[in-house]
Amino acid sequence: MAQSHAEREMAVKARTASRALQALRSEDRVAILNRIAESLEQHEQHIMAENALDVEAAGGGKVSDALLQRLILKPSKIQQLADGIRAIAKQEEPIGRLLSRLEVAEGLVLDKVTSPIGVLLVIFEARPDALPQIASLAIRSGNGLLLKGGKEAMRSNALLHRLIVDAVAEVAPGVGRDVIGLVTRRDEIDGLLKLNDVIDLVIPRGSNELVSYIQNNTRIPVLGHADGICHIYVDAAANLQQATAICIDSKVDYPAACNAVEKILVHDSLQGQPLESLVKALQDAGVSVHGGERTVAALGLPAAPSVRHEYSSMDVTVELVSGMDEAIEHIHANGSGHTECILTDDQAAADDFLRRVDSACVFHNASTRFSDGYRFGLGAEVGISTARIHARGPVGVEGLLTTRYLMRGKGQTVEKDKAVTYTHKALPLS
Structure with a gap:
């Protein structure tokens, strides 16, 4: 006690x-x-x-x-x-920031404040x-x-x-x-x-x-949030040099952070030299690259622990997808709703990704590490909410x-609403 x-x-x-x-x-x-x-x-x-x-x-x-x-x-x-x-x-x-002001009835004003x-x-x-x-x-x-x-x-x-x-x-x-x-x-x-x-x-x-x-x-x-399973989707129209730099930064800058990338999904049109170059660049940066089902077979990478895994270390999973629809489906099935990113020079594809992906933060051509209160101009964060x-x-x-709600009146009473004429008129905030 x-x-x-x-x-x-x-x-x-x-x-x-x-x-x-x-x-x-x-x-x-x-x-x-x-x-x-x-x-x-x-x-x-x-x-x-x-x-x-x-x-x-x-x-x-x-x-x-x-x-x-x-x-x-x-x-x-x-x-x-x-x-x-x-x-x-x-x-x-x-x-006390004024959010709305309403005339409820004549001489009866209702403020909504923070x-x-x-x-x-x-x-x-x-x-x-x-x-x-x-x-x-x-x-x-x-x-x-x-x-x-x-x-x-x-x-x-x-x-x-x-x-x-x-x-x-x-x-x-x-x-x-x-x-x-x-x-x-x-x-x-x-x-x-x-x-x-x-x-x-x-x-x-x-x-x-x-x-x-x-x-x-x-x-x-x-x-x-319980998990920080962040994804990057490398689209067929990605600038590969830029995409590689963003993927590396998203993992290497602070691998233990919840906004570090954990899985990179790559359009299967990039299978071959582009994919191999991306994997090699990650490895050269000190990242241990694990494979999803398709990249284990394609590149002989060690298999990822699971389809949904948060490393919080210098490890990442790379997987091939048939296109953006499969990438989004994969993110929704296996992500944590924290931060996702599309790397592409196709503006229509980027807009579609930003509109359809249901996560707290969704980026285009930017490192997932930007998902941060300080970097968002908030000064700091108490946490990241999914x-x-x-x-x-x-x-x-x-x-x-x-x-x-703050109400200011002039002696009004309800009296079963018989004595009140409700106007419910929006008033200017100033």
């Missing part, structure tokens, strides 16, 4: 602090974010030292190479985090850079936040959390440090997942097992908002 009470107390404090955060002037929340960015830069060496201890403790095969790569922070990443936080600070004020969701529980694995990104998005959008990072990043997360809540307390003492709580024990998660009366949204970032477990063990709405309600794709500030 004591443990359950502690979890509830943390969540209740986050909600109370979030209401104080929402009540701040926009410039005060901006000042908090700028102070966080400044603090990350000032403490770069300390952050790197703590992260090095985490990496050392996770080495020696204790975690997978993919997980280890997500754990490592570099000075360039610290600077990118600071830049992203400042970009969030520069965004238009998100809270509003914070409330309290978010974000559970993420290994990536300490996710912590300041998520915290900054929550602060800008006026949400309280509970964070549970992976044990592999324990030291990094503890320091980053302290720097952030110190900045909040310094700039806005009325909000205080409780607006962002750091959950340190894994056994606390189950208790938090039961708090559907205090926590409004859970966002898991991690393995399929983590996401599935959370979805099956809470009544709180869950936003996110759900359809309520946010899809990289989730920034806008995805952490809901709406409220």
